[in-house]
Amino acid sequence: xxxxxxxxxxxxxxxxxxxxxxxxxxxxxxxxxxxxxxxxxxxxxxxxxxxxxxxxxxxxxxxxxxxxxxxxxxxxxxxxxxxxxxxxxxxxxxxxxxxxxxxxxxxxxxxxxxxxxxxxxxxxxxxxxxxxxxxxxxxxxxxxxxxxxxxxxxxxxxxxxxxxxxxxxxxxxxxxxxxxxxxxxxxxxxxxxxxxxxxxx
Amino acid sequence: xxxxxxxxxxxxxxxxxxxxxxxxxxxxxxxxxxxxxxxxxxxxxxxxxxxxxxxxxxxxxxxxxxxxxxxxxxxxxxxxxxxxxxxxxxxxxxxxxxxxxxxxxxxxxxxxxxxxxxxxxxxxxxxxxxxxxxxxxxxxxxxxxxxxxxxxxxxxxxxxxxxxxxxxxxxxxxxxxxxxxxxxxxxxxxxxxxxxxxxxx
DNA sequence: CCGCTACTATGACACTCGTCATAATCGCGG
DNA sequence: CCGCGATTATGACGAGTGTCATAGTAGCGG
Numbered sequence: 001x002x003x004x005x006x007x008x009x010x011x012x013x014x015x016x017x018x019x020x021x022x023x024x025x026x027x028x029x030x031x032x033x034x035x036x037x038x039x040x041x042x043x044x045x046x047x048x049x050x051x052x053x054x055x056x057x058x059x060x061x062x063x064x065x066x067x068x069x070x071x072x073x074x075x076x077x078x079x080x081x082x083x084x085x086x087x088x089x090x091x092x093x094x095x096x097x098x099x100x101x102x103x104x105x106x107x108x109x110x111x112x113x114x115x116x117x118x119x120x121x122x123x124x125x126x127x128x129x130x131x132x133x134x135x136x137x138x139x140x141x142x143x144x145x146x147x148x149x150x151x152x153x154x155x156x157x158x159x160x161x162x163x164x165x166x167x168x169x170x171x172x173x174x175x176x177x178x179x180x181x182x183x184x185x186x187x188x189x190x191x192x193x194x195x196x197x198x199x200x201x
Numbered sequence: 202x203x204x205x206x207x208x209x210x211x212x213x214x215x216x217x218x219x220x221x222x223x224x225x226x227x228x229x230x231x232x233x234x235x236x237x238x239x240x241x242x243x244x245x246x247x248x249x250x251x252x253x254x255x256x257x258x259x260x261x262x263x264x265x266x267x268x269x270x271x272x273x274x275x276x277x278x279x280x281x282x283x284x285x286x287x288x289x290x291x292x293x294x295x296x297x298x299x300x301x302x303x304x305x306x307x308x309x310x311x312x313x314x315x316x317x318x319x320x321x322x323x324x325x326x327x328x329x330x331x332x333x334x335x336x337x338x339x340x341x342x343x344x345x346x347x348x349x350x351x352x353x354x355x356x357x358x359x360x361x362x363x364x365x366x367x368x369x370x371x372x373x374x375x376x377x378x379x380x381x382x383x384x385x386x387x388x389x390x391x392x393x394x395x396x397x398x399x400x401x402x
Numbered sequence: 403c404c405g406c407t408a409c410t411a412t413g414a415c416a417c418t419c420g421t422c423a424t425a426a427t428c429g430c431g432g
Numbered sequence: 433c434c435g436c437g438a439t440t441a442t443g444a445c446g447a448g449t450g451t452c453a454t455a456g457t458a459g460c461g462g
Contacts, residue, residue: 028230113377119229119316132377162371165387185363
């Protein structure tokens with residue numbers, strides 16, 4: 001996510017985690033080498049085994065967890081910046097994050113969490129657990145935002161899952177087609193359903 | 202997809218394509234070696250360069266195309282077997298295909314098309330094109346089924362994209378969580394929306 | 403039997419990967 | 433300056449990869 005060009009973060013460790021997420025979401029876990037991560041983060045290669053004694057599995061897991069926290073933080077910012085707090089508006093903002101990125105830099109990158117799930121053979125079991133945690137961390141603020149907007153709490157979790165799934169799936173299709181069509185279509189079709197779930201009061 | 206244990210197909214070439222799809226959807230493109238494919242297909246290793254002179258890229262692309270044709274064929278079978286032809290019933294059948302597989306063999310495998318899109322670095326440009334074609338081949342019968350059920354043709358394509366995206370995304374979440382929850386949730390939440398799109402006549 | 407084509411067998415090549423071993427360097431407290 | 437832990441540097445190793453070269457074996461028309 002983010003501008004993707006620079007490498008923020010204070011310590012070399014954080015930079016490597018960030019770079020790992022960036023590279024993973026582009027080419028997948030298997031295609032992302034440890035040497036590449038160090039180079040992308042402008043970090044010394046020797047630091048890899050120092051900061052990540054668990055090896056690649058640890059680095060990947062932490063990159064995925066970072067992505068989950070990032071997505072959660074991002075949802076909070078979306079909610080705060082909505083003109084009117086409708087579920088469809090939140091969903092549209094989530095989708096627009098990706099359409100904007102496509103417009104800016106092409107369909108070259110996807111979601112690092114999805115990459116970790118698909119590449120589970122290269123990523124190891126720890127990465128799968130981290131992916132589940134990342135999805136949970138992402139779903140929590142979405143669900144809470146929905147309840148704040150008036151969605152019954154019984155349905156909020158389900159709709160949050162639906163929103164995340166729709167975004168991830170549409171993102172896959174959009175990357176394959178090199179076109180934002182799937183993303184915009186999903187946003188347009190799902191919006192009314194989401195707004196219809198808010199209870200009148 | 203399918204039972205995944207045996208390797209059907211008449212010629213060695215078809216068996217290798219099938220095996221490639223099977224292995225890709227488990228561990229991703231990068232983790233699937235050519236030697237593994239030949240072994241899984243019980244095909245001689247020397248046949249690889251004979252049948253696929255284009256190398257791994259050709260094999261992966263063909264596996265993805267095969268997956269697209271398989272999904273399309275499967276949709277046709279779903280439509281034919283529906284008790285009553287409602288869009289929600291078709292969607293439920295698409296989802297049940299995955300929940301059944303999870304119940305039978307765990308959350309070890311996903312969609313090979315999704316794997317090819319994520320692992321685009323290992324798969325090459327040809328695989329991405331093949332993935333787009335596979336999604337298109339999959340969407341066509343879904344869209345046609347929707348129009349046959351009474352959905353206005355203007356919305357049928359959009360809803361087909363939504364259905365595919367929701368399945369793919371929920372499949373990702375379900376694999377991460379090792380639980381069919383996301384799949385069943387999506388089926389339950391999206392059903393009414395789909396049925397509401399059929400025009401009264 | 404010959405010749406030809408389709409297919410298979412096998413080993414090697416060049417390369418990359420993750421990981422480890424070992425040593426050098428830095429930054430400080432004492 | 434010494435010592436010591438934290439960090440970095442560098443090279444090597446073994447296992448894997450995809451791909452190629454070369455030879456071998458069927459199977460069949462003539």
